[in-house]
Amino acid sequence: MTLPVDPATLAGAEPAEAAAPRTEVVLSLCVPTYNRAHFLRHLFPHIREAAKAFDFSYEIVVSDNASPDETPQVVAEFKAEGMPIRYFRQEENKRLANLFSAFRHARGEFVVYLADDDLVIPEALADNVRFMRENPEIRVVYTPWEIYDAVAEERTCLFYRLRKPLEVFQAGQEIDLLKMMIENNVLPEIAMYRAEAVRELVSAPQFCYWAFAYLSTMISQGPIAFRDVPYYRSVTLTPVVPNRHQEGIHDSLYNWDNIRGGIEFMIFSLLKRLGLTPDRELAVIFRDMVDHYIHLRLHVALRLWLSRKDYLRAYEVITRLSYLNPESTRNIGSVESLLPLLRAQILAQLASGIAEIERFVAIGVEDFAGFATKLREVGLRPDIAVVGPEDLTGAGAREKAFVFIRDEAIRASVLQAGYEPGLVVSARDVEVNFPI
Known part of the structure; x- marks a missing residue:
């Protein structure tokens, strides 16, 4: 049903198009x-x-x-x-x-x-x-x-x-x-x-x-x-x-900073038209309003990234949410539960992004089979073999092996075995880059 506008609501408006x-x-x-x-x-x-x-x-x-x-x-x-x-x-x-x-x-x-x-x-x-x-x-x-x-x-x-x-x-x-x-x-x-x-x-x-x-x-x-x-x-x-790029979803995943810019543009235009220069109190009010809106958009982005099992990007969104409102991340569920998936994805993407890697050597991992499965699920290249510590003494090319060590203390022995320093990553390295 059409809802005509109350003429009183439009009082003072210039009906420029009324007679057009x-x-x-x-x-x-x-x-x-x-x-x-x-x-x-x-x-x-x-x-x-x-x-x-x-x-x-x-x-x-x-x-x-x-x-x-x-x-x-x-x-x-x-x-x-x-x-x-x-x-x-x-x-x-x-x-x-x-x-x-x-x-x-x-x-x-x-x-x-x-x-x-x-x-x-x-x-x-x-x-x-x-x-x-x-x-x-x-x-x-x-x-x-x-x-x-x-x-x-x-x-x-x-x-x-x-x-x-x-x-x-x-x-x-x-x-x-x-x-x-x-x-x-x-x-x-x-x-x-x-x-x-x-x-x-x-x-x-x-x-x-x-x-x-x-x-x-x-x-x-x-x-x-x-x-x-x-x-x-x-x-x-x-x-x-099927499974094609959808622009609206893409905006929700990526464009919250562009959205912030749009709201700030709108506020700037408003102040210019009114001839106002905001004092500190008014500036804080506007900033809080913008932050609240972006906070809502970030929650949408987080849900979408988690549904896509992209834990690295989800982590980045969590950091932005936590900055805006540290209490808000408690509503997401257990952030700590994402940690094993996040760490596996970090390692999988790192190894997959290095040229000519043929083997992923995992040392000190308790559930090796589960860890290997998790690496595949979060993006490890299918042509990279996942092998255990026994590979350290194997005859494979050392310069084509990515080595993950659970314990930083064994790094020296891994390097002594002839593995490339730049291809050895520890759990500590990951934790320092991605604190939770």
Whole structure:
């Protein structure tokens, strides 16, 4: 059900678009793509079926980053079938600029981004169009999005949840907006823009997460809304390509520092517009708010790294969490229980990264068979044999053996046996680098 905005909520707003003439195209679905013809073959029929729920005109704006695959042919095929596709091709791969290209070519009254490997929820998308048409003062409406398994055809969860069905903010309410985003762990990525608003965007930040920078621009223009009607599906499992790279998951795993930069960019813009120079107390308040938000994002990253059994990266995230709030790591479970897996992975990756290693010699390990199995599980190269201390007296090439010693005291005897100093690592070496 559409929830019209209370006019009192928008008091003082300049209805710049209220009298603006509507274009022939109501909705532009902007699809930047690169070398993903197989995904477009899956996406276009989905959009064609979704459009049955639309009572308005739409277009698909494809901006192709100079794909070397069959992307032009796939687009031409569906365009010939009557789909309203407008296709533009870059002369080279321009990464972030490609979304701008799609936005700038859009002719619709409203503009949304759609990744070539994601999907939309037709009725909800149409409902958000109705919301925007009934509330012409709103520059952009942000919504949560579904994490979606397209193989099982079911929603896994929402990326974030709002406590209210609708919240509206405008210039002068940026502090309230920031508080709401932190309380709800909002990442403002998915949005339906009024065309005139999105055309105010002129660059793609490199070190500051774009979603916060764009939000800062949006609220400077007029009212913005957050609505709990998700229209976007971020696909994790797809029938097109199993186990493929998923950009949203990648951001959760890696981009928390970029996200911090985005929030700081937003705060900077706010202070500049208000003509404020924060005193020490206000600066601490802002810093605590940013730290709390990043703390939430780091917990998401930690869960993902642990689910992937990447204990080295999980350890690094734990150090960041502990720095922000030492008490918070107690909620993770037993960090000490990760220690055997972490140490095994450190050794496995170290040995695997050294050229021409043929044998992993383990000395002083009580459960040798279990240790060898663990090394394989956490990434030891399959061509490296795991052998016990009896190998020390064998005839194998010493310069092609990686030696792990449990007891630092036997290092001298191992070196006397002719093994390379740089290829001998003790438990102490590992513990010094990775204290827990």
